[in-house]
């Protein structure tokens with residue numbers, strides 16, 4: 001069976017490679033010529049564990065190829081996945097212009113029956129909109145629209161795509177359902193078949209619920225700080241209740257990344273457009289952004305004025321095991337520190353200067369965690385990279401002017417840090 005994936009970013013490329021691994025003949029399409037030429041050389045344009053090797057293996061086995069032509073994509077396969085970006089529009093809505101461009105491109109090349117799959121995260125009823133658009137621009141060719149949202153997590157993209165918790169398929173015809181069931185028969189995961197709108201909504205509702213869980217525990221963390229409780233212990237105690245679950249209850253700097261922030265905003269927006277004000281989601285967003293301010297306020301409390309202070313910042317990506325800095329709390333915190341007059345020395349294991357254009361020439365990007373702490377008044381931990389846990393803290397203490405650590409991800413053991421002579425502050429700990 002052959003497949004075409006249109007859009008070769010985090011979602012499209014990972015989806016394409018995972019289908020290739022399952023034995024399908026995959027063509028990945030993208031209108032970014034430079035990206036396609038890099039991929040054709042066997043290079044992944046971003047960091048994701050295991051992806052480089054998977055690309056090289058798939059190319060050697062000749063089960064993946066690349067193109068900039070949607071026309072070629074339509075010709076290649078019966079199933080066409082659309083995995084292009086749906087960025088946040090100015091008014092909080094999802095910007096569907098990339099999806100619409102692809103739909104027009106597909107429509108103009110459509111001859112025989114095709115299953116056109118929304119893989120990108122879209123607001124409910126986008127499928128209807130796509131159908132109207134494709135009908136308008138095609139010469140009456142037969143097609144079905146399917147919603148098949150992705151749930152991959154960056155940093156664990158291969159595992160979460162090859163072994164998903166569930167596969168959601170929103171369909172309008174038995175024919176499309178059969179095609180999709182055949183396609184996913186090689187994956188061991190429950191398949192849930194729904195109508196189109198429900199599948200679309202499952203994605204926005206899932207991501208918003210994850211964001212809600214994070215904001216909830218961050219709100220609880222504030223009460224912990226005021227009452228002398230420890231949020232790590234509280235989260236453990238809550239999470240063992242199976243109805244709640246332990247995942248996504250890590251208090252800290254809140255959620256970032258390409259998906260959660262935009263999906264919460266887009267879900268609130270579409271809900272309000274449909275006539276239902278979703279204030280809960282606005283509160284989730286508010287709590288999330290406040291966490292960053294509270295973190296910087298901890299530094300101010302520990303150091304007094306930040307103006308002229310040298311601060312080490314560990315982590316720039318929005319979470320570990322990725323070089324993705326989109327909507328990263330760490331980047332926002334660096335910008336805030338600079339605004340307050342501090343000098344920032346940052347270290348991240350994977351983030352390159354090209355990934356932080358807004359901070360370029362405004363911070364010193366160091367090549368090791370030790371270089372970053374040299375002669376600093378304080379160390380801020382913004383991303384919980386495993387390597388930070390393994391650092392030699394005796395050496396760190398010697399390098400710093402003042403031994404103060406503010407751990408935005410609660411990744412270090414407070415007792416150990418105190419025994420080493422650090423003044424340690426976590427999140428949600430008195």
Ligand code: UDX
Nearest residue numbers: 150151152153154248249250254255256257259318319
């Ligand atoms: C998310 C969804 O998890 C995934 O299903 C969807 O397909 C895309 O969006 P991702 O953006 O890769 O995936 O990141 P995720 O692992 O969900 O983490 C999002 C943010 O929440 C990160 O900044 C992370 O640090 C933060 N987070 C996560 C917490 O602050 N606490 C937690 O307990 C979990």
